[in-house]
Amino acid sequence: MINKIIHKQLNVIRQTNMPDYDREVAGFSWDAARALLGWFPDGKLNIAYEAIDRHLQNGNGGNVALRWIAKDGSRKDFTYRDLSEMSNRFANLLRSLGIKKGDRIYSLLGRVPELYTAALGTLKAGCVFCPMFSAFGPEPIKSRMEIGGANVLITTRKLYKRNVEAFRNDLPELKEILIIDGDGSDGGLRNLTALMAAAEEDFRIEAMAPEDTALLHFTSGTTGKPKGAVHVHEAVVAHHITGRIALDLRPDDIYWCTADPGWITGTSYGIIAPFTNGVTMIVDEAEFDVNRWYQILAEERVTVWYTAPTAIRMLMKAGSDLVKSRDLSHLRFMASVGEPLNPEAVIWSADTFGMPFHDNWWQTETGGIMIANYASVDVKPGSMGKPLPGIRAAIVEKSDNGVREITKPLGIGELALQAGWPSMMRGYLHEDERYRKCFSNGWYLSGDLAMRDSDGYFWFVGRSDDVIKSAGHLIGPFEVESALMEHAAVAEVAVIGIPDETAGEIVKAFVALKPGYVPGEDLRLDLIGHARKRLGPAVAPKDIAFRKNLPKTRSGKIMRRLLKARELGLPEGDISTLESDEQ
Numbered sequence: 001m002i003n004k005i006i007h008k009q010l011n012v013i014r015q016t017n018m019p020d021y022d023r024e025v026a027g028f029s030w031d032a033a034r035a036l037l038g039w040f041p042d043g044k045l046n047i048a049y050e051a052i053d054r055h056l057q058n059g060n061g062g063n064v065a066l067r068w069i070a071k072d073g074s075r076k077d078f079t080y081r082d083l084s085e086m087s088n089r090f091a092n093l094l095r096s097l098g099i100k101k102g103d104r105i106y107s108l109l110g111r112v113p114e115l116y117t118a119a120l121g122t123l124k125a126g127c128v129f130c131p132m133f134s135a136f137g138p139e140p141i142k143s144r145m146e147i148g149g150a151n152v153l154i155t156t157r158k159l160y161k162r163n164v165e166a167f168r169n170d171l172p173e174l175k176e177i178l179i180i181d182g183d184g185s186d187g188g189l190r191n192l193t194a195l196m197a198a199a200e201e202d203f204r205i206e207a208m209a210p211e212d213t214a215l216l217h218f219t220s221g222t223t224g225k226p227k228g229a230v231h232v233h234e235a236v237v238a239h240h241i242t243g244r245i246a247l248d249l250r251p252d253d254i255y256w257c258t259a260d261p262g263w264i265t266g267t268s269y270g271i272i273a274p275f276t277n278g279v280t281m282i283v284d285e286a287e288f289d290v291n292r293w294y295q296i297l298a299e300e301r302v303t304v305w306y307t308a309p310t311a312i313r314m315l316m317k318a319g320s321d322l323v324k325s326r327d328l329s330h331l332r333f334m335a336s337v338g339e340p341l342n343p344e345a346v347i348w349s350a351d352t353f354g355m356p357f358h359d360n361w362w363q364t365e366t367g368g369i370m371i372a373n374y375a376s377v378d379v380k381p382g383s384m385g386k387p388l389p390g391i392r393a394a395i396v397e398k399s400d401n402g403v404r405e406i407t408k409p410l411g412i413g414e415l416a417l418q419a420g421w422p423s424m425m426r427g428y429l430h431e432d433e434r435y436r437k438c439f440s441n442g443w444y445l446s447g448d449l450a451m452r453d454s455d456g457y458f459w460f461v462g463r464s465d466d467v468i469k470s471a472g473h474l475i476g477p478f479e480v481e482s483a484l485m486e487h488a489a490v491a492e493v494a495v496i497g498i499p500d501e502t503a504g505e506i507v508k509a510f511v512a513l514k515p516g517y518v519p520g521e522d523l524r525l526d527l528i529g530h531a532r533k534r535l536g537p538a539v540a541p542k543d544i545a546f547r548k549n550l551p552k553t554r555s556g557k558i559m560r561r562l563l564k565a566r567e568l569g570l571p572e573g574d575i576s577t578l579e580s581d582e583q
């Protein structure tokens with residue numbers, strides 16, 4: 001723990017949306033947060049109305065909602081009115097195809113404008129939106145579409161051919177595939193652009209019950225298939241208030257969230273929260289690039305910036321001079337999420353930008369920010385900050401009848417949140433048992449280990465499971481192992497995360513070969529190639545090592561933990577259940 005504290009200046013504190021954290025905590029009510037939104041009669045609402053059309057009613061339809069920067073650097077602006085009309089067209093288009101309320105609309109797209117209008121139009125039509133990463137290969141795409149029962153997929157011709165075509169007929173519920181770059185002549189694919197042009201511009205937004213499903217976001221566990229976290233329309237209450245008090249968003253902000261909507265950060269804070277708060281949001285189609293990023297921050301006069309530790313570490317590596325040579329005087333708040341943010345990175349940013357990155361913590365399951373460093377609160381570098389007003393967070397440990405709170409400062413235990421905030425997932429799709437196991441004595445158990453200090457700041461310690469976090473993305477070892485098992489040479493496989501200076505962790509696989517196969521560089525590259533084809537570059541292992549056998553428990557479970565301890569030269573811990581272990 002670093003003792004240095006970054007103090008906030010009084011003139012900064014006064015200008016924030018939440019100048020007094022303790023007062024906000026004492027006075028906070030979710031009902032008051034609900035009242036900040038527009039709502040429909042009879043307690044109904046719709047996320048897309050709150051995000052877009054409410055601003056038209058308030059006379060702000062002409063404000064720029066989305067400034068899209070294409071890979072080639074060209075810009076395109078969309079006002080709130082533009083997005084309203086385009087999402088209306090998309091909703092009408094769904095209706096014209098016979099798509100009903102509750103149907104599941106999936107996207108497999110890069111960060112292009114169609115992704116944003118499809119998300120909003122889907123919500124307007126009362127359908128469920130499920131965004132997928134365009135860097136996924138066919139395996140993760142197929143399992144996600146199968147589990148969620150996808151009815152419509154919006155994608156590009158290339159992504160369809162490469163990742164979907166081969167299994168299209170295995171998905172009986174999939175009715176329509178809309179191609180954003182289609183010419184209408186492909187077998188069974190529809191041309192989104194033509195359909196959009198033909199669709200009506202007016203649409204009566206579906207009034208949804210607060211508990212109606214709005215979004216489906218997949219996340220990974222240690223075992224089994226990916227889990228589909230179900231989120232409801234009322235989640236927008238939490239998106240809105242966290243945008244306001246954790247990211248300090250205001251209508252005159254130029255806000256840039258660098259996350260892709262395939263990750264929940266890119267939906268909650270890359271679509272919903274910024275729009276409900278009426279900002280101008282920057283979307284960059286291109287991937288990370290140091291110079292491009294600094295150029296965007298300067299040229300677009302970004303005021304609030306939300307990014308992730310892997311990117312911050314890469315910026316740090318590129319050096320402070322690049323920052324100092326630009327005019328970044330418009331920046332007033334910077335935040336980070338997704339993995340531990342090293343204290344060095346916080347101090348570096350405070351020295352280099354004149355303000356620190358504000359780390360915050362949350363999960364796909366929590367739907368929105370739960371613990372954060374706020375604009376008005378002093379920052380302890382390395383800490384995730386303090387619970388959101390309205391959220392009770394605690395450190396708990398197992399007890400005879402469930403869990404009990406550890407109140408001793410700096411006691412390590414599982415990070416838990418008192419259940420019952422609006423953006424909490426309402427279930428893992430088709431997996432009630434897995435969902436129920438997340439709760440005990442009214443606490444939601446996060447699966448993360450953490451501690452709280454005597455000032456109420458929370459500190460991340462580690463994960464309590466084997467899930468890997470690489471460049472901010474959760475990767476389930478089982479998903480990677482399953483893909484490698486499909487290779488003819490593989491008898492057994494175990495996948496773990498290895499610490500990496502930049503990406504936090506990288507995926508490494510240990511493979512035992514079937515008889516007749518010989519370990520070697522060619523086979524190693526072949527296995528990596530196989531995994532990349534199946535899983536996509538974001539999920540595939542970066543490294544593969546061969547073993548004669550993998551360490552297993554007597555019940556036959558591969559001990560990933562032991563492999564990891566050996567790999568890192570750490571104590572092997574309790575190996576009493578270890579069975580075969582010939583290396």
Ligand code: 6R9
Nearest residue numbers: 337338339340360361362363364448460474
């Ligand atoms: C939003 C998001 C959730 C997991 C979470 C934890 C890790 C997130 C963190 C952090 C340390 C932070 N995590 N924020 N670890 N410090 N500030 O990331 O959702 O992809 O579901 O991941 O990410 O392990 O449990 P998701």
